[in-house]
Amino acid sequence: MADHKYVYFFGAGKAEGAADMKNLLGGKGANIAEMTNIGIPVPSGFTITTEVCTYFYDHGRTYPAELKAQVAEALAKVEAVMGAKFGDPTNPLLVSVRSGARVSMPGMMDTVLNVGLNDETVKGVIAKTGNERFAYDAYRRFVNMYSDVVLGVKAAHEKEEDPFEVILEKKKHARGVKLDTELSAQDLKELVAEFKAMVNERLGKPFPEAPMDQLWGGISAVFESWNIPRAKSYRQIHGFPEDWGTAVNVQSMVFGNMGDDSATGVAFTRDPSTGENYFYGEYLTNAQGEDVVAGIRTPQPINRTKGAPEGMRTLDEEMPELYKQLAGIRETLEKHYRDMQDIEFTIQQGRLWMLQTRNGKRTPAAAVKIAVDMVGEGLIDKQTAIKRVEPEQINHLLHPMLDPKAKRVKIAAGLPASPGAAVGQVVFSASDAEAWAADGKKIILVRVETSPDDIRGMNVAEGILTSRGGMTSHAAVVARGMGTPCVAGCSEIAVDYANEQFTAGGVVVKQGDWISLDGSKGEVYQGQVAKVEPKLTGDFAAFMDWADEIRTLGVRTNADTPHDASVARNFGAEGIGLCRTEHMFFEGERIKAVREMILSDDIETRQKALAKLLPMQREDFVGIFRAMDGLPVTIRTLDPPLHEFLPHVDNDKDIDGLAADMGLSAAQIKAKVESLAEMNPMLGTRGCRLGLSFPEITEMQARAIFEAACQVAKEGVKVIPEVMIPLVGHVNELKLQKAIVLRVAEEVMAAAGVKVDYLVGTMIELPRAALTADQIAQEAQFFSFGTNDLTQTTFGLSRDDTGKMLAEYVASGILPKDPFVSIDEEGVGQLVRIGVEKGRSVNAKLKVGICGEHGGDPASVDFCHRVGMNYVSCSPYRVPIARLAAAQAALRNN
């Protein structure tokens, strides 16, 4: 029987491994093998499999008997390919020893470079390179790194200084220099000796000189590092099993700092900023990889496609043959990986080596362009293109951004509550916002938190900044609905209404001062930062068309005005999933009639107030129905607690005005306002409970809806109203409200002589509704999951009160994510699933959607797809995101 194979060689265009052997060779090992096999020049080496790691831990940290011979055999092949010999004093081969698990665990495990150096082989390096300083610099780095990683010689605790650093500083002090680079070859040579002496003293045994001892020490160190605490907890957090193990990659060292015929660089196969299809990259002659990144020297562009700084040469000019080879590799890699690659290369004494290739990170615009271009080039199909763009990236394409190149002074950070950039002068009240905006000023409304009273001020603001509240606070929800940038819950600012200013750290910002917001990042900047407008390209339109071809889930929008409805329709919304009638109540003179309605003590007075509201609501619906000609419009009957419409009890001006209007005393108004106050309004008299207490409100709203529908139908508009009863917990609630809607609809249509198709359904936003969905579905023609409220009740968490707590929960890992951002599949999702299943069990044709904030969150959209919903509904600006997320969900799950 042949020995079990534990070691996989790669080099000279041939590797024993391949890309699909990640489990055995780890991600890095498999990728190196793949590159080797497709003819990319990769420094030769070998991979010790993950099975050895498992064996190592299963057998008291020993190795399989076969391993030693297999390593020796592979090393011999490497020596042959590289034309050098490990441990040879005249022509030494140096190697790196690196970990490589199935999945990347960045920075978790150990690496050792330059293995094979000792007092003998260093002379061979000097001879080969003619560069003594280079050789000793590599040597002293190796002794330092090896002693630390393999031998464990390091600072014993936080307050102790690193012992190598101590020696190095002493040396620099003695030489009267500041930088390592100012030390001479002799200095570095001395450091090697001093390092070794210190190690010997600490360990009571000398630093290993034999290269093979060094190699096996490195291999063991990598295997040991699989089990160090930080790696273990990383695996726990990510749910990676302990028995995966890591592979070990032993690979020849190459150097870009061996002279002017050496170089090192980083490149992208296409422009990662714009996506343009040209070869983009930077390099430095006679340098190490760190030098490119560190920014001490200005790197050179690899070509002149987009120009180059004056007097600077490019790689295609300096080393045209090598550039040609590199450009060829670019072609090979793109054809092979069918994606834009981020590559690292080193030129060692005129020879090109590829060290790494991986899919390149890119801007949202580049992501779309590359995906669309690659379909055009026949590299990928549309499905693949759709998978290539993160839905959240789309967000950046739709909103103005702060110019990435503009200078800025950040003064605070909060939650990225509504994306986009805003620049304006600070005001601290909604009424100031209105006044200033009326004067043509651009303003940013800064509040501790917002309330429905602030709606008009929010509407004219460029941006909104609050010091309290979470991602689903009033400010956040309303701002996203309006497409207005918002930073919410910015607890780093202290708002001082009395003095009309806020402080952020040491900075005081007064009314009228300019600030800039980045709502996508949740950041606040002092002064005016330049903005750049988004450009929606033809590529984008084509890309979204493909998404629509692929997805099976419908995408609607939450919109309360004809304007929002039009915006959303332009973004591809296929209907309105949630039209909140109460937002209409705040506009202009309406609030007066609304307050009269609420404060009425008898049904006659209330009906008089409702009669004033009826024509206004009807006009709202007429506008929305026209904007959504041919598409369904889901209208929710009155939902919020009534006191939201009333002035605050301390607001004497409003109270007095209202008292005068209604012919009552201020005290009477105050008493009524106070009597409507609730301990927990979220769990109080709201939703259908209002319509059950005051059926005349539901009746007025139904009348407004159907009168508007009949009116536009006569104009030739195709109108599809879907009346939605909120906060149903028991089927009887729906039954009673539905009866009113049906009666009014029939009355109105009979009077108008018009027949309009319509549906009556309900929101499922209470646990009890989901649990009894089989009963509710007997009365409902559609369900719309209100997952904001469902999350609040399932968790017993008010989003208004627990924003800070939730952030702490997510930060400390108590919750994997904010359940108001991405649906909590484990808990809330169970209820959604129960609701859908029970609902369809009695009504197979039940239309099911979602209209909570989750409708625009990609992970939640995936869930909605899996659970079999008909559509998601989200704010207008998230419609394209939801369309893409729905397409990806279809690809992922079908």
Add this chain to the structure above:
Amino acid sequence: MADHKYVYFFGAGKAEGAADMKNLLGGKGANIAEMTNIGIPVPSGFTITTEVCTYFYDHGRTYPAELKAQVAEALAKVEAVMGAKFGDPTNPLLVSVRSGARVSMPGMMDTVLNVGLNDETVKGVIAKTGNERFAYDAYRRFVNMYSDVVLGVKAAHEKEEDPFEVILEKKKHARGVKLDTELSAQDLKELVAEFKAMVNERLGKPFPEAPMDQLWGGISAVFESWNIPRAKSYRQIHGFPEDWGTAVNVQSMVFGNMGDDSATGVAFTRDPSTGENYFYGEYLTNAQGEDVVAGIRTPQPINRTKGAPEGMRTLDEEMPELYKQLAGIRETLEKHYRDMQDIEFTIQQGRLWMLQTRNGKRTPAAAVKIAVDMVGEGLIDKQTAIKRVEPEQINHLLHPMLDPKAKRVKIAAGLPASPGAAVGQVVFSASDAEAWAADGKKIILVRVETSPDDIRGMNVAEGILTSRGGMTSHAAVVARGMGTPCVAGCSEIAVDYANEQFTAGGVVVKQGDWISLDGSKGEVYQGQVAKVEPKLTGDFAAFMDWADEIRTLGVRTNADTPHDASVARNFGAEGIGLCRTEHMFFEGERIKAVREMILSDDIETRQKALAKLLPMQREDFVGIFRAMDGLPVTIRTLDPPLHEFLPHVDNDKDIDGLAADMGLSAAQIKAKVESLAEMNPMLGTRGCRLGLSFPEITEMQARAIFEAACQVAKEGVKVIPEVMIPLVGHVNELKLQKAIVLRVAEEVMAAAGVKVDYLVGTMIELPRAALTADQIAQEAQFFSFGTNDLTQTTFGLSRDDTGKMLAEYVASGILPKDPFVSIDEEGVGQLVRIGVEKGRSVNAKLKVGICGEHGGDPASVDFCHRVGMNYVSCSPYRVPIARLAAAQAALRNN
């Protein structure tokens, strides 16, 4: 093939039916048959089966061909038994025609009496009775009733007067009399003729004279009445199927008003007030059943066992033979039905007829005594005895009651929030309550609603009255816990703090005025109403012992003090299921330290405050552990939102005091209090969220628990602490809090050198906890369902805000019952079931209980039994109720 049997005869000691034929004969028919068969003299008759009703509706309102002959045959038997002939002008038999479904549908369907009377037979009645007035009175009543019920001659709409009443009034007016009884035989005879004339005119055909026509008309009318709207909706509400149908009972009429040898009476086989085993009853000579009930004449006692009014004779004196027969029937019925019977009898011309027997209603005390006595007499077994007492009845035995005989003036009614009677002087603030009580006064605390600030005042009050809040409002919950009578949500009173008075209707009650409360009924009386103290008899103890033998469900108590714990233990509690540590925080000086803890800005200050609390909490636990020696004590860590402990921001006195204590400004204190305010405190920072934000609080509480446990263990007390983490929504919350408890427990026990067995578990009071119980159970040793909060979140209802709404929901049938009183099995119950099943799926030995208010509600206890819980926990005074309910649940479900 023999004809199918549709008619069942009964009479002369022999019936074709029996008690177990309710589905076929209806409840009344089966019961009459049963009485006949056991030798009770019942007026003879026959029952037409429910199958005929079904046939009637299935075949276009026609009868089976066989029916006519079977009715005729049965009628002939009746005639033979009764010695009279239906329609015979000289010796006529009169019958009643009554409905009778499987279950009683009181007042829903029709009845016709005195069928068989016409101008001929009335003469026979006169001849037989020698009483012309009696005969014509019966005749005119028959014509009226038959015309109404069978012929449909009645007022056509609400505003029309009843046409028979019109004629009758005219007659009385003509005769110059006021009462029907003042009309002569001739007058009544004229009325018959006038009634018939009117009927003839209205219907265009004469009133049916032929007795057989009358009989079949009556039978049809009864079958028709199965489908009248009120009967249909009654069945819908109660879920009775349409195809059950009703039977028709045709039975000979007997009369107690035929002279001095006739009488009519009502009796109970034992005293329904005390349960004493003697024959209790009342009767009237020469009277109809209505006369006994109407109270125009004072009825006579049937014997002198408990005395009789002076000069009044008793049945055993007036008619000793008949009394002897009646007493024999009493024996027979009790032996047969093995329960106390409520019987109706009529003596017609010296002959005794039994008209009805049914299980008699009784007082709670009587219920227990009768059940226990009957076991002693060998009539029933213990299981049956246990089934005989409604658990809620027990409640009345444990609390003082208002003397049922005392005069009283009711001024308002609210919710029966905490049972028992209270008499005291009205005060309107907790501090007045304390001051007056310190002066030895008995006071009743009247508030709009109560808050934790009022605890000390509530503690010294005889009773509590609030104008707002539901059955689970703060006042209600705390009062029940204290065993203090409480009427809550009494919206009929208007509290005026400024003038220290309240008004109820027209009555003004000022501070210091006396009122009386009946917390069991929810009623408020003016002045001092006499009270009677409950007497717990040996019977009660024996009865409860049997309940304990039968039940499998444990019963614990919710108790926060050693006193409550002792009370509950005396009532049979087998441990504490919920000890709320926060209630301890309100007492005396503690609140100061608690406030310091809350207002601390840094952990050091907080720990200093906690250090003050530690010894106090430890002492609390020492007392409770001693009281519960040998029994488990479940202690919940801090639960309520912190602002509940703080003074109200408008309470300048408290704010200033606190500021002085803490060396801060009043403004600082106010700012802190305001910053802790929450929009929805129920969904805010409370429960384990507190312990996660401030682990040092959990640590202090754990230390107090285990130091107390170790201390009493050394005294020889067997202590079994169960530490309960509240409001867990995600397993990670429990994990982190549990780690603190375990660490502190081990530290404390190691230091004390004592080993105490303890458990750590959690409350399941959020939908998410129930849905993810399989994860949570991996960390929990027990679950305790907090169904108050679970109901709030499942319904999305705050019990503080929706008391009035829920009452309306129940009144209008939207909800079948208040889900805070009896657990909502359909919704909340699903979550409980999911929680238990998922929990046990990973931890088969998981101990499961309930500690919400539902733990003391019999219907909910039954649910807890069915769902497989280990125990229920309820307030001390409900422990006996829960014990009995648990026993009944075991009998009902096992």
